[in-house]
Amino acid sequence: MIQPASPDLITVYIDGKEIAVPKGTNVIEAAKRVNVDVPHYCYHPKLTVVGNCRMCLVEMGLPAVDPATKAPVMDPATGKQKVNWMPRPTIGCATNVSPGLHIRTTTQMVKDCREGVMEFLLINHPLDCPICDQAGECKLQEQSAGYGRGYSRFVEKKNVKPKRTLLGPRVMLDDERCILCSRCIRFSKEVAKDDVLGFIDRGSYSTLTCYPGRKLENNYSLNTVDICPVGALTSTDFRFKMRVWFLKQTNSIDTESSAGANTVVWSREGVVYRVTPRQNDAVNDTWMADSGRVLYKEIRAAGRLDSVRVEGSESALEFALGAAAAILGKGGAAVVGSGRSTVEEQFLTRKLAEALKAKASLVSRVGEGDGLLVTADRNPNVRGALVTGLAAELPSATLGTLAEQIDSGAVTSVVSVGEDLAAAGLSEAQMAKISIIYLGTHANATSRAARVVFPTLTVFEKHGTLVNQQFRIQRFAKAVPGVAGAVDDLTVLSRLVSACGGAYLGSDVGTVWTALSAEVPALAAIRYSNIPDTGLLLDGSPWAALPFAEGASLHYKPGSAPQEAAARG
Amino acid sequence: MNLKAETLSRIDEVIPHYPVKRSAALPLLHLVQEDQGYVSSEAIEWIAEKLGLQPINVYELVTFYPMFRQKPIGRRHIKVCRTLSCAIMGGYRTCAEFQKQFETRLGDVSPGGDVTVEFVECLASCGTAPVVMIDDELHERVDAARARELSDKIKAGAPTDTGRR
Numbered sequence: 262m263i264q265p266a267s268p269d270l271i272t273v274y275i276d277g278k279e280i281a282v283p284k285g286t287n288v289i290e291a292a293k294r295v296n297v298d299v300p301h302y303c304y305h306p307k308l309t310v311v312g313n314c315r316m317c318l319v320e321m322g323l324p325a326v327d328p329a330t331k332a333p334v335m336d337p338a339t340g341k342q343k344v345n346w347m348p349r350p351t352i353g354c355a356t357n358v359s360p361g362l363h364i365r366t367t368t369q370m371v372k373d374c375r376e377g378v379m380e381f382l383l384i385n386h387p388l389d390c391p392i393c394d395q396a397g398e399c400k401l402q403e404q405s406a407g408y409g410r411g412y413s414r415f416v417e418k419k420n421v422k423p424k425r426t427l428l429g430p431r432v433m434l435d436d437e438r439c440i441l442c443s444r445c446i447r448f449s450k451e452v453a454k455d456d457v458l459g460f461i462d463r464g465s466y467s468t469l470t471c472y473p474g475r476k477l478e479n480n481y482s483l484n485t486v487d488i489c490p491v492g493a494l495t496s497t498d499f500r501f502k503m504r505v506w507f508l509k510q511t512n513s514i515d516t517e518s519s520a521g522a523n524t525v526v527w528s529r530e531g532v533v534y535r536v537t538p539r540q541n542d543a544v545n546d547t548w549m550a551d552s553g554r555v556l557y558k559e560i561r562a563a564g565r566l567d568s569v570r571v572e573g574s575e576s577a578l579e580f581a582l583g584a585a586a587a588i589l590g591k592g593g594a595a596v597v598g599s600g601r602s603t604v605e606e607q608f609l610t611r612k613l614a615e616a617l618k619a620k621a622s623l624v625s626r627v628g629e630g631d632g633l634l635v636t637a638d639r640n641p642n643v644r645g646a647l648v649t650g651l652a653a654e655l656p657s658a659t660l661g662t663l664a665e666q667i668d669s670g671a672v673t674s675v676v677s678v679g680e681d682l683a684a685a686g687l688s689e690a691q692m693a694k695i696s697i698i699y700l701g702t703h704a705n706a707t708s709r710a711a712r713v714v715f716p717t718l719t720v721f722e723k724h725g726t727l728v729n730q731q732f733r734i735q736r737f738a739k740a741v742p743g744v745a746g747a748v749d750d751l752t753v754l755s756r757l758v759s760a761c762g763g764a765y766l767g768s769d770v771g772t773v774w775t776a777l778s779a780e781v782p783a784l785a786a787i788r789y790s791n792i793p794d795t796g797l798l799l800d801g802s803p804w805a806a807l808p809f810a811e812g813a814s815l816h817y818k819p820g821s822a823p824q825e826a827a828a829r830g
Numbered sequence: 831m832n833l834k835a836e837t838l839s840r841i842d843e844v845i846p847h848y849p850v851k852r853s854a855a856l857p858l859l860h861l862v863q864e865d866q867g868y869v870s871s872e873a874i875e876w877i878a879e880k881l882g883l884q885p886i887n888v889y890e891l892v893t894f895y896p897m898f899r900q901k902p903i904g905r906r907h908i909k910v911c912r913t914l915s916c917a918i919m920g921g922y923r924t925c926a927e928f929q930k931q932f933e934t935r936l937g938d939v940s941p942g943g944d945v946t947v948e949f950v951e952c953l954a955s956c957g958t959a960p961v962v963m964i965d966d967e968l969h970e971r972v973d974a975a976r977a978r979e980l981s982d983k984i985k986a987g988a989p990t991d992t993g994r995r
């Protein structure tokens with residue numbers, strides 16, 4: 262008999278390869294582990310199984326037992342237990358492993374099944390790949406090349422269906438391309454909890470549609486575009502902009518809130534074209550919010566700062582650093598750090614505050630959480646500020662203390678790292694009373710009032726790390742070069758620190774991390790280069806008592822130790 | 831929704847017959863259609879609300895079953911069988927005659943609102959083809975002449991019932 266390696270593991274045989282997989286694993290997932298591809302459309306690991314596309318047909322066999330005695334039936338030729346092969350194929354997505362299960366994916370029967378399913382799927386398909394946005398990342402294209410028969414026997418007329426239905430502001434539907442897998446329907450219902458999609462006129466004219474009068478406009482609508490295996494659902498933003506095979510993929514993090522959804526930034530020749538979610542089963546599964554996908558537009562938004570300025574006129578970096586140091590050197594300096602800065606920047610901000618013997622404050626950014634992937638704390642990296650020692654407590658809603666110190670004359674100059682002091686509550690009079698040094702990406706009241714302005718980079722233009730609500734430190738990489746004229750945040754901060762009398766800690770993440778690991782106990786064992794793609798959990802217990810703003814969301818429960826997520830979210 | 835008191839009580843009576851509320855969607859659609867003559871989008875939303883569903887779930891059903899109508903029909907519903915036996919025995923001529931009599935086209939409401947003429951599939955009375963149903967009355971051997979007679983009665987508001995169902 263087959264002995265399970267551990268009680269929860271079940272041994273199965275896929276194309277003769279033995280593998281032990283956890284209970285509840287289906288055949289598609291089990292096969293994946295031995296690098297056997299079971300082609301599929303409707304199955305999605307994060308959605309319920311419906312088994313409606315039939316692409317995943319495989320041959321299945323179970324170990325033979327004597328019906329009377331239940332004793333295993335042995336094959337004298339091999340000395341092993343006999344396998345009873347089922348005469349008919351079965352779908353892999355809805356078949357969970359059982360002890361001793363045998364699966365064959367390479368037999369003639371399986372090949373015929375796949376060819377048959379592909380032929381049916383393509384019967385009414387418009388085959389308009391040359392004008393289809395999905396080309397290059399289309400499962401139908403890939404699997405018809407891999408498993409189809411290669412030519413069509415269909416001589417009848419194809420169905421005509423709506424080609425351009427706007428399901429919502431961000432999602433366009435081409436019904437002729439839809440293969441009726443229902444992934445988008447299940448996503449809307451199960452994950453987004455916005456059950457507006459369905460199939461009408463079921464039969465030869467089955468048509469995906471949104472309930473008349475309603476729209477697919479929830480903040481997660483674009484995930485349907487990601488999981489649509491074909492080109493039926495496309496993003497109105499990305500549609501017809503660029504062929505996907507020209508795009509470079511860079512791992513990044515969604516900075517819209519402390520959820521820290523993992524993302525991929527798709528760019529070409531220095532231009533970002535789209536942002537999509539990257540699977541992280543402990544953070545965002547395979548999803549992200551629509552609102553996080555448009556953040557790349559900030560790179561080229563109006564008002565982007567693109568020159569170092571001193572007293573309003575363009576200047577060299579060297580000169581501006583000198584000017585800033587002179588202003589700050591007079592004493593009475595304060596530092597406003599940011600929960601939107603990276604861990605490295607926050608560390609350098611702390612160093613700057615130390616060099617100036619100034620107090621650092623943070624600005625809070627609290628909204629309403631949606632319970633999924635946009636959390637109440639819209640600062641992506643408040644935990645980073647705690648870990649690096651930039652802050653000991655949570656940011657306050659207003660800069661009240663700072664305002665008082667300005668009024669009393671105790672503070673005469675302020676360095677703001679990307680925070681708009683006016684938006685954070687300082688009055689015009691208070692801002693006029695002080696000398697402001699501003700580091701930031703876009704123009705605002707603070708940059709206009711500042712005596713020295715350093716134009717810095719967006720998350721897409723630099724490397725760094727962020728600590729999300731779970732105290733998971735996650736790395737993002739530079740997708741595109743910074744806009745001309747902008748200076749890396751780390752360069753500005755490091756050089757400011759040294760201009761103000763501190764030690765120079767380097768201006769690239771690697772070097773800054775040497776100091777970071779040496780000085781921050783929580784990060785002692787970590788190097789920038791060894792943070793895995795799915796992040797590293799830090800010990801958040803020293804801050805467990807703080808009243809964090811977040812409520813429960815995907816893979817996060819307030820007040821509980823973060824759990825390594827199970828396969829399904 | 832302006833449902834008759836009787837329809838409402840039948841709806842409330844039928845729901846608990848099912849282990850899950852959702853399963854009552856079909857009976858509710860029938861009841862509402864009987865009451866209103868068709869299933870309006872208002873009715874779809876009302877039923878969804880009643881059963882704790884989303885409107886799209888009910889809409890999927892309505893579009894799947896050809897017998898649910900999404901538009902109002904005439905006062906009488908003339909259903910002419912077009913399956914093999916009836917087709918051979920002149921069902922199409924019968925249907926054309928009805929359309930001519932009421933100056934209407936298939937599926938439309940006739941100008942005076944008297945009738946809606948439609949084709950249906952086998953009515954299980956193939957031996958007496960061609961067969962027509964007017965609302966829930968069965969009419970056998972309806973050739974063009976009989977279709978004229980029936981039309982006259984309908985126009986005059988006279989009963990057409992033959993007692994057959």
Ligand code: SF4
Pocket residue numbers: 438439440441442443444445446469485488489490491493494
């Ligand atoms: S639109 Fe795409 S995801 Fe939705 S059912 Fe059709 S093929 Fe599947």
Ligand code: FES
Pocket residue numbers: 300301302303304311312313314315316317318352353354355
């Ligand atoms: S993946 Fe569609 S039936 Fe299995």
Ligand code: FES
Pocket residue numbers: 911912913914915916917951952953954955956959961
């Ligand atoms: S074919 Fe008309 S009743 Fe059967």
